[in-house]
Amino acid sequence: GAGVSQSPSNKVTEKGKDVELRCDPISGHTALYWYRQSLGQGLEFLIYFQGNSAPDKSGLPSDRFSAERTGGSVSTLTIQRTQQEDSAVYLCASSLLEARTEAFFGQGTRLTVV
Amino acid sequence: GDSVTQMEGPVTLSEEAFLTINCTYTATGYPSLFWYVQYPGEGLQLLLKATKADDKGSNKGFEATYRKETTSFHLEKGSVQVSDSAVYFCALSRNQAGTALIFGKGTTLSVSS
Numbered sequence: 001g002a003g004v005s006q007s008p009s010n011k012v013t014e015k016g017k018d019v020e021l022r023c024d025p026i027s028g029h030t031a032l033y034w035y036r037q038s039l040g041q042g043l044e045f046l047i048y049f050q051g052n053s054a055p056d057k058s059g060l061p062s063d064r065f066s067a068e069r070t071g072g073s074v075s076t077l078t079i080q081r082t083q084q085e086d087s088a089v090y091l092c093a094s095s096l097l098e099a100r101t102e103a104f105f106g107q108g109t110r111l112t113v114v
Numbered sequence: 115g116d117s118v119t120q121m122e123g124p125v126t127l128s129e130e131a132f133l134t135i136n137c138t139y140t141a142t143g144y145p146s147l148f149w150y151v152q153y154p155g156e157g158l159q160l161l162l163k164a165t166k167a168d169d170k171g172s173n174k175g176f177e178a179t180y181r182k183e184t185t186s187f188h189l190e191k192g193s194v195q196v197s198d199s200a201v202y203f204c205a206l207s208r209n210q211a212g213t214a215l216i217f218g219k220g221t222t223l224s225v226s227s
Binding site: 033035041042043045048056059091093095102103105106107108 | 148150156157158159160163203214215216217218219220
């Protein structure tokens, strides 16, 4: 596609349920990022997929969070046993792997845990 | 570890006022520096970037100069417009393939007519 696509755009879930958020990056972009944007907290780095290398998972806040990237393209962020503090906008971005290149962002998934 | 610090907002200005949003960074080596902007209801998009010391990035009347000696990348605009109201994020990336983009917390700018 022309840009980074995320789905769903909005998700309301009950506390304790699992959710899956999807990101479809720009074709040819080998780097993929997940960030979380909370009010007053800015952009919190979660995980970074870098081509065929092992992902940088250093930003995942707990073991309830996981992400995978299949075939070097689509990525899924999974949150297990959701908590109210997980409510936020989850942003995906992709870029070329080379240094100095810009990242292109999707519109985000707004997750609300009730 | 690498980090970016931005001035706290919100910043409230009248139309045609001068804008400065401060950004300083901590990083190993010589990172690339970026300003991203998020307009209301829209996704983040790149505003400008600089990849080495003393470079000046510019776009839409905004400018920022990469200052290695002060580890800063302050965003400036000589005359803001109401349409500049948005959240501005400073970010860095190490000049090394396979490193994550690190963002500041963002600064909200509100411009009134």
